[in-house]
Amino acid sequence: MAKAYTPGLKVTNRITHEVRRVLPIQGKVLVEKGQTVGPNDVVAETFMPGDVTPVNLSNMLSVPPGDVAELMLKKEGETVTIDEPIAQTKGIFGMFKNTFKSKYAGTIETISPVTGQMILRGDPIPVRVKAYISGTVKEVLPGEGCIVQAEVTFVQGIFGVGGETNGPIILACKSHEQELTADLITPEMKDKVVIGGARMTNDAIKKAKQVGAAAVVSGGMDDEDLRDFLGYDLGVAITGSEDIGLTVIVTEGFGEIAMAERTYNLLKSREGHIAAVNGATQIRAGVMRPEVLVPLTKDELDLEAEPAHTMGLLEPGRPVRIIRDPYFGLIGEVSNLPAEPAVLGSGSRARVLEVKLVSGESVTVPRANVELIEA
């Protein structure tokens, strides 16, 4: 039987999921192996070296760089406060001395005899890493952080903006095909993860931000609306650090496109549960897709995982989504995988597959233009 491999997004009712929570530099881990943590618990913290301010004392004191050190009232390693005198000129016969007061607070790190430059370092900046999801600490990474493990319902989106957040799931749309419009966003959605259906409109995104929703998840959105929401045209898909007060995730793509029915039903089944959401997307080496994680409660741990297909195996009968025009967004199942390459409308030769669409129509598309969806 013909088979091929293609990537697909993960959408599953139950999976053992691990998240690596590490500091950017060495620090202190605050949890122990086996400990139960909540999404907002701090698991590790450290202090980044403070901001650095260079001050050219040679210029300020009008002396050669080599003379700066002997004019210092404060030495390397000492702390200074704003307006505190830190250097004084010798004056003329001990008179007319000029005193230089610091404009910044910090610790004197170095005083260069070559340039006469003083490096003043500010207070250390605290960095804290939270657990992100409810779960158990599976492993402590000494000095770095930990790995949190949980049984979760897992939905991978295709694109998102905004960083990590969490909140209870609330449904705004009645079906996976319903457009998410502003009138469906209500004040009780504050701090919640709002689940839409098909395309979310610009007004709906703005309203969600206005009511203080934590995140919005829907099938698609228009690029024009994304540009309007972000305030700039996104050139490269590296996101997650936007400071926009709302995490937005699209599960299928850009344009008029409904959320996959299975994804919608899965999220619907988890309504009211706390979800951890991250819009961070990176489509370069080391692909990162946005995600919605809904940890299972103790009562739900007997929920059986759905049977999984071999990852990435494209074979007749497998449900797929077409991800490129002219059939973008259409769903069907693989009906044939011809071995020989075919000539496309573009004139290129490529390996293709036949897809029987939900409508009953059969179309032929390049294998590169489909992705698997879990049955």
Next chain:
Amino acid sequence: MTSIDLDTINVILATDCGSTTTKAILIQKVDGEYRQTHRGEAPTTVEEPFADVTMGVINAVTEIQELADRKLVDDDGNLIRPTSGSEGCDIYISTSSAGGGLQMMVAGVIAEMTAASAKRAALGAGAIVMDVIASNDKRRPHEQIQRIRALRPDMILLSGGTDGGNTTQVVQIAELIAPAKPQPRFGKEYRMPLIFAGNIDAGPLIEDVFDESIELMKVENLRPVLERENLGPARDAIHDLFLEHVMAHAPGYDKLMGWTDAPIMPTPGAVGNILQRIADQQNINVVGVDIGGATTDVFSVFEKTFNRTVSANLGMSYSISNVCAEAGMANVLRWVHFDMDERELRNRVKNKMIRPTTIPQSKEALIFEQGVAREALRLAYIQHKEFATTLKGVQQQRTVGDTFSQEIGGQTIVNNMTLNLLVASGGVLSHAPRMHQTAMMLIDAFEPEGFTRLAKDSIFMMPHLGVLAEVHTRAAVEVFARDCLIYLGTNVAPKGLGKANKPCFNYEIRGATLNESGTINFGEIKLLPLGPGESAEVVIEPVRGFDCGAGSGKRIERTVHGGTVGLVLDGRGRPLQLPEDRVTCQKTVGQWVDTLELYPAAERDAVAV
């Protein structure tokens, strides 16, 4: 690595470990000449779950093994060397751009002088330059320090000052880098490599600035005097540190380094290497372009000076949205000769960005994507021209004869009129369904003037040949000439602008297979058949105001070479201007499309998909 007796080399195996694909080629001596005989490819295995680059290498080589019916890998998964009958290879070499390639930060005292030279050295070595820090980069010192802190380069190149000159300013730059404590991208334990290639007198002072968190390497000044660059030692140091640090931390590379007979080179560095050698050997000016999904690399050799630029966010998949944003959708659409809905197009572009591996299925999608490619190439070439300049800061002696000369330092050395060969590589150019499309994308984006030969890298073999040239120059040059390039033909285009439908130039062509004469009007383009291996004598007589290389209105005669596309007589003028009115523009571009047979209807109608 062992010493190699070049005369006994019969079989050469070369791989290029890219971010997504590892490409292997086999070169064999056939009738006394080196030829590329087989190729294979496999997914790169740098990332989890494999995390060993040699697995991808073995998979790609295994494909060759099957195709060539030659055993290259033994039962333990090692390459068989040297050759023995129908087994093994004599030399194995490799390039790498896996894991995002080599990422560097460079710093210098003056942005236009030592910092620009440092950037040239880094780019020439095959690096991606993340940022350039300079005393006059218009950022305040604390902003520069914040930036250094935010970057996570693989290494840093610091330059500044001429030998024997002032030491203070370069030390000042070092004093910004030291407290920022830049963190390396890979390996928390390893020390950040920093190459100092500045004023030789500042060396000891620089040593005092950095603590043990930095691994300092001092090399010759890359700008010993303002009038001269000395980039070689800095480039060599970059290559050494690339192997010692970056590669050593990438999974499986220690094993791969043990296999190769020459140091592994960064892929773009190897491409630059082979282009330089070819330009040098044939005494020509060359421009090469490699357009990828995320970046576009442009290489040029003009008057023996090599330059390379990387346009980091101009590419056809990951960065396609950025191309549209930077060029403007109107500029992309001017290459499309039919109506398209802009809102839908914007969504399509983003969908390509988030699903970068999809390919155009319809003719319309292909034409749009090739329009985007023209703009990406055009923008990348503009950036290249701005970067590839004569040295700035050079004092010029001006005589009475120079009184009316406007020439100053910092002028671009890229001259389309003296460009002899334009080489294309990268998916959208290499995999275009018709080579005519590749040729027109090159002509529209680069706007070559005078007589320019067009070619494409058949299977992106230049990286392999670039590193091979280091160990076996003859083999590299022979394979380059015979198997690497597919010649598309020659473009003839006078520089200047005129009135539509008025004569631009007269032509007369005499050759074994092509004899024709006539007039090309301004705005007109014509394709004449001149196949691979064929050549002809061409006489061009431009009308006044047009220059084809001999001066305005002056007759010029040249030998031109054919190719898979033929001889293009381009009377559209330079700089190339398209009508601003959308309807007129569509009509004009539509005529060019028909004349060049870019998307023939017969082929289109024959397809079923």
